[in-house]
Amino acid sequence: MAKPFASSADTAAKEQTLEVLADGVYALTAEGDPNVGAIKGEDFLVCIEALATPVAARRWLERLRRHTDKPVRYLVLSHYHAVRVLGAAAFDAQTVVAHENTAALIAERGEQDWASEFARMPRLAEDAASVPGLTRPTLTFADRMTIDLGGDRGELVLAHHGRGHTEGDLTAWLPRQRILFAGDLVEARAALYTGDAFHREWSTSTLDAVAALGAEQLVGGRGAVSRGRAEVDAAIAQTRHFLHVMLEEVGAVHRRGGTLAEAFAATHAALVDDYGHWPIFEHCLPFDVSRLFDELSGIERPVIWTAERDRAVWDQLQG
Numbered sequence: 001m002a003k004p005f006a007s008s009a010d011t012a013a014k015e016q017t018l019e020v021l022a023d024g025v026y027a028l029t030a031e032g033d034p035n036v037g038a039i040k041g042e043d044f045l046v047c048i049e050a051l052a053t054p055v056a057a058r059r060w061l062e063r064l065r066r067h068t069d070k071p072v073r074y075l076v077l078s079h080y081h082a083v084r085v086l087g088a089a090a091f092d093a094q095t096v097v098a099h100e101n102t103a104a105l106i107a108e109r110g111e112q113d114w115a116s117e118f119a120r121m122p123r124l125a126e127d128a129a130s131v132p133g134l135t136r137p138t139l140t141f142a143d144r145m146t147i148d149l150g151g152d153r154g155e156l157v158l159a160h161h162g163r164g165h166t167e168g169d170l171t172a173w174l175p176r177q178r179i180l181f182a183g184d185l186v187e188a189r190a191a192l193y194t195g196d197a198f199h200r201e202w203s204t205s206t207l208d209a210v211a212a213l214g215a216e217q218l219v220g221g222r223g224a225v226s227r228g229r230a231e232v233d234a235a236i237a238q239t240r241h242f243l244h245v246m247l248e249e250v251g252a253v254h255r256r257g258g259t260l261a262e263a264f265a266a267t268h269a270a271l272v273d274d275y276g277h278w279p280i281f282e283h284c285l286p287f288d289v290s291r292l293f294d295e296l297s298g299i300e301r302p303v304i305w306t307a308e309r310d311r312a313v314w315d316q317l318q319g
Helices: 054-064 100-120 199-212 227-257 260-275 281-296 309-317
Strands: 019-021 025-030 033-040 045-048 072-076 095-099 139-140 142-149 154-160 173-174 181-182 217-219
Touching: 019 217, 025 054, 033 054, 033 173, 033 217, 095 100, 095 142, 100 139, 100 309, 139 142, 199 227, 199 281, 217 227, 227 281, 227 309, 260 309
Parallel strands: 045 072, 072 095, 095 139, 181 217
Antiparallel strands: 019 025, 025 033, 033 045, 142 154, 154 173, 173 181
């Protein structure tokens, strides 16, 4: 029997949990849906990620307002995917911050990504008509940017550690509190989406740099907050292992001249026992394997995902 396309059959609401990680540091997790966060400065807020639509974002902000009424000065986008950014209008942020590669990706492929992701994940596209248009950063950087939180709150360090989940991933690091918002560079007990990834760089130097920060709490792109060094290390190791298995399995098929379908079957078999019960595993894997097969074939930058291409890949691999 053919599997329902991507997350089109995932209609059940997810329970959201707001967690206070430290004084003025908040995370909202939702059973494998995209995570968001916020950090309180002396007289302003920094929000991390924007969710898929303004309606969804306003619901998060209503919960956050039970803890603080400070205005949002900065909205930080860890990368460019539509379900992370298109709710930005709800924040009324003075400044929208992203890596310079993320700004370029939005300009290059933002419209296609919007159509692709909302078709893949219709439940997240709540009141899609409320999205006023593409989210465009107003401040970008290449390597590192520091935000002084004021008073005795320390600083927030935004950094690009190399290509990984996309060309333009950044992390948000609180060195005083040792809390890291890792975006989709790290997932905690949630499957990886790698359809726009650079697998070899992500699994080695990029994750090495993330691990070197020595976080004691980590908010990944999806999944539960990792608390304590053991859980943080496990989340990074799980992410790395998923990528390594993909590289081994797809690489072996590619080297012998096998097909994309054969690469998918081998990778699915190698991963399903450990990861198949985790959120969006079946949804992501066809797009993951397709991108890695391209990468191993010398296609350096990810091919743009359109709604039509999504369906073609899905029908070939999961149909």
